[in-house]
Amino acid sequence: MLSLNPWFDQENTIRGFQYMFRLAEFKGSDKGLLVNGEVKIVAQVDVLEVIGTLDVPPEKPKSIDINGFQVPSSQVESVNSLFEKYPGFASKVCLKNPHLRNKYLNDVLCLNEILCKSPEELSNGDLAGAYSALQCVTKAGFKLDWLEKKLKETGVTRLQEIEQELKDLKIKCADMDALLDFLR
Template sequence: MAKKVGKKFAWVIKNFSSLQCKICYSVPVLIADCKWSLQAFPNGNDVDYLSLYLQVADFESLPCGWRRYVKLRLTIARQVSEIDSVVKETHRWFDEKSLGWGFRYMIPLTTLDDEKEGFLNNGDLEVVAEVDVLEVIGTLDESEESNGSLKEASLGKEYMDVNGFQVLPSQVESVRRIFERHPEIAVEFRAKNQHLRQACMNFLLSLIETLCQSLEELTNEDLVEADIALTYVKDAGFKVDWLEKKLDQVKEKKEKEKSDLAMLQETEENLLKLKQKCSELDALAEERKAELSATRTPLSFYDVV
């Protein structure tokens, strides 16, 4: 069940605690000019966390080259107090290659299953999505829709020039910052066609955005795609030695995260064993105390006589 309120909609996942399916979907909700739905992995997307994603539900009806820049906020509502709800946010481009985006590590499954945490209400889980579509590229052209053809909307008036690149208003600050920090980045850039220039700049911005993700959300597949994107922008003529170094740093951090996770898991397992041992020793100590107390009990008059 999905209930829409403006740019926000709620999804109540019935009997969440007993779901056996790998993936479940919410009812599509119309926001801006397309339909969106939530995708959940009740038992985790190969992790011990609830994995939760937003996706474009009616992408097949959108024109070639469509893109949507979205501010996404997902909330796992706590029944006891909204203040303690789990909230995660991101800004992402959705397009033909990225139909969905979200959070692989939304909330630990052990936390959801713990009744004391108060996330489940009679086994049901409530998810709230806030979807703010900030930029739109590619819409149905009403003048040609009746003829059965699709046409990408012309948004030329919405673009702004930054160092010879036509960029969207939402990208202006980022592109200006890039040229301020790396003024020679485009001195060898060869493309003259404005569409190609836009595509290359979007690749560059997407690559930077990928490197800004949290390590929890960043997958090995993301890093492989980042390598491909880096090669693309380098071949186009961008001087991005600085970005290549940052990518290497992120790869190193990802490897260290893997090592740290393994050591943390080992430490937690050892700690659990110690706690179990302590619990056993506590029980043994209480038993010995009882025996000692019984031994120390003095004889009564009637015991002696």
């Protein structure tokens, strides 16, 4: 029988082994590890101390039905605000699975939050991710004209900023070229 006695605690956090036994030992008939093509592994774990309450299931957040979407209480105000401002934005959502419906609604909330930021706060990756997410939720049936408009405006603003940065860099480059020509 194979016996391992590793000790894991705060000071010794390395887990795992390069190997527990060699393949030859595993396949060898004299060791008895492989019997009739099957392996039975038995392990004993001694728990010295339990910290925390991992065995207690977390309390489920309460959800409220808003227009067929199960919304966590923490998002009720945001979702109500969306339905008040854009009453029909979710009227063509044809997803039957409630988890998918809620996931897409959450994506809409995230998009709305992201696009409320100033263009300076958003990276090019943020904009690309927002555009991709917008396409997904639109395919799911959400009517998000206002978000698409905001995304385009933000993209145009970002493009203008990049163009200005490029002009500034070209001027600096020309100045450096002139200085090099002068020094030669």
